[in-house]
Amino acid sequence: MNQIYSWNRIPNLNIESSIKVNDITSEVFKKNIAPYTIYGNGRSYGDVCLNNVGTIIQARGLNKFIDFNDKEGIFTAEAGVTLEEILSVIVPKGWFLTVTPGTKFVTLGGAVANDVHGKNHHKVGSFGHHVIAFELLKSDGTRIICTPHDNSEYFNATIGGLGLTGLITWVSIKLTRINNPLIWTSSYRFQNLDEFWYLNKAMEDIWEYSVAWIDFSANKRSLGRGILYVGQHAATQSFPYKNIKNSRKISFPVTPPFSLINQLSLFAFNKLYYNKPTATFGKLVYYDQFFYPLDNILNWNRIYGKKGFFQYQCVIPMHSAQYAIYEIMKKIRNSNQGSFLSVLKVFGEKESIGLLSFPKHGATLALDFPNLGEKTLKLFQELDSIVLEASGRVYPAKDCRMSVETFRAGYPLWRSFEKFVDPQFSSYFWRRVNGNL
Numbered sequence: 113m114n115q116i117y118s119w120n121r122i123p124n125l126n127i128e129s130s131i132k133v134n135d136i137t138s139e140v141f142k143k144n145i146a147p148y149t150i151y152g153n154g155r156s157y158g159d160v161c162l163n164n165v166g167t168i169i170q171a172r173g174l175n176k177f178i179d180f181n182d183k184e185g186i187f188t189a190e191a192g193v194t195l196e197e198i199l200s201v202i203v204p205k206g207w208f209l210t211v212t213p214g215t216k217f218v219t220l221g222g223a224v225a226n227d228v229h230g231k232n233h234h235k236v237g238s239f240g241h242h243v244i245a246f247e248l249l250k251s252d253g254t255r256i257i258c259t260p261h262d263n264s265e266y267f268n269a270t271i272g273g274l275g276l277t278g279l280i281t282w283v284s285i286k287l288t289r290i291n292n293p294l295i296w297t298s299s300y301r302f303q304n305l306d307e308f309w310y311l312n313k314a315m316e317d318i319w320e321y322s323v324a325w326i327d328f329s330a331n332k333r334s335l336g337r338g339i340l341y342v343g344q345h346a347a348t349q350s351f352p353y354k355n356i357k358n359s360r361k362i363s364f365p366v367t368p369p370f371s372l373i374n375q376l377s378l379f380a381f382n383k384l385y386y387n388k389p390t391a392t393f394g395k396l397v398y399y400d401q402f403f404y405p406l407d408n409i410l411n412w413n414r415i416y417g418k419k420g421f422f423q424y425q426c427v428i429p430m431h432s433a434q435y436a437i438y439e440i441m442k443k444i445r446n447s448n449q450g451s452f453l454s455v456l457k458v459f460g461e462k463e464s465i466g467l468l469s470f471p472k473h474g475a476t477l478a479l480d481f482p483n484l485g486e487k488t489l490k491l492f493q494e495l496d497s498i499v500l501e502a503s504g505r506v507y508p509a510k511d512c513r514m515s516v517e518t519f520r521a522g523y524p525l526w527r528s529f530e531k532f533v534d535p536q537f538s539s540y541f542w543r544r545v546n547g548n549l
């Protein structure tokens with residue numbers, strides 16, 4: 113039995129068995145016990161890649177590059193290849209991922225199955241918009257090549273389909289041209305949430321990438337203050353970027369018995385960070401520093417101690433975003449459970465492809481909370497109520513506790529999606545949000 117790592121400790125999660133696939137064979141479904149859950153690289157914070165009955169199929173073994181057309185910027189690889197591995201090949205050839213999440217340690221299959229988004233959603237949409245084709249292997253051995261035009265119904269169900277429609281064996285994606293590995297970035301402090309909406313709107317028109325960090329030590333008239341980070345790929349080819357150093361990796365060595373994040377340290381960190389000098393006039397950094405700051409602190413999650421932490425991420429449609437995001441922040445601040453890493457971003461108008469894709473036009477807030485047990489879970493239920501009332505939804509990739517009602521209200525196409533679920537596939541998440549645990 114392989115050890116399965118979970119970000120949020122789910123009580124009594126007894127993994128019966130887990131197997132690795134390292135070639136693309138349907139034998140895997142003949143030899144093992146259903147229901148099957150696919151596990152990419154386990155970078156989801158919740159239970160979408162976990163299973164407490166049947167078999168977990170670890171797809172990291174599907175790790176071969178298949179094709180790289182560096183004239184057209186089209187990259188094809190098996191689904192267990194990570195974004196880090198792809199970047200190591202494409203960046204030296206002047207290409208970049210058109211969409212990347214905040215970690216490069218995710219697999220192609222995982223990026224498709226959660227239809228992940230990046231800091232440039234307002235310009236280019238989500239990962240699924242740049243998928244050219246993939247192959248889906250069903251548990252009965254059927255293989256389906258899916259593109260936006262061929263088997264498009266399976267294409268739309270599998271993008272954001274949480275690994276439930278079958279095993280994605282390979283994926284072909286469209287890349288973006290770059291001149292060098294550098295990002296030109298600026299940052300701007302805003303005094304409260306009202307100021308954020310104005311600033312962000314103005315900056316989004318100009319910059320490819322934009323995301324805000326929120327200071328949860330602030331309250332009342334300063335509620336929602338923070339720093340807006342913007343960036344774009346550096347234009348010049350001649351700049352001596354070899355002199356610009358990539359950041360060094362450090363590691364958090366042990367898991368302390370208790371969380372180092374408590375109200376005191378959290379508020380102190382937030383205040384300090386808000387007041388640090390900002391690079392308003394711009395600076396050049398290596399892409400790693402801009403996109404993946406957490407990847408350079410190996411085992412950063414250990415800072416939360418043995419009880420771990422929860423993530424909470426929701427999206428609120430634009431028409432109700434200003435009010436609902438304010439209410440959510442107020443609720444969190446009044447509960448005295450601030451968040452250490454809080455990110456606010458506006459999703460653009462490009463409609464998601466997937467029937468269960470998370471992104472929709474509106475504001476998304478992602479928060480980390482130390483696990484204080486019932487107290488934290490109760491707060492999340494209250495946040496859910498605000499989200500649902502505002503016609504928003506909670507992100508499955510970051511969730512291990514949303515209710516059946518919250519899921520169904522947030523994802524009204526769940527019934528259309530159900531038709532595409534492989535009868536032998538399921539996950540802890542899927543059983544939970546269908547009331548079948």
Ligand SMILES: Cc1cc2nc3c(=O)[nH]c(=O)nc-3n(C[C@H](O)[C@H](O)[C@H](O)COP(=O)(O)OP(=O)(O)OC[C@H]3O[C@@H](n4cnc5c(N)ncnc54)[C@H](O)[C@@H]3O)c2cc1C
Binds near residue numbers: 152214221
């Ligand atoms: C530090 C950090 C930052 C992050 N930032 C962002 C962000 O900015 N934006 C964002 O959208 N997400 C973000 N995430 C979440 C992460 O991008 C997603 O959870 C991603 O899907 C994880 O991919 P994975 O390969 O680890 O897959 P897993 O977490 O193992 O699995 C994710 C889903 O994909 C399915 N799956 C995996 N491989 C296959 C396959 N071959 N075939 C079929 N289904 C498969 C699984 O069944 C599961 O449903 C972040 C996570 C971390 C840890």
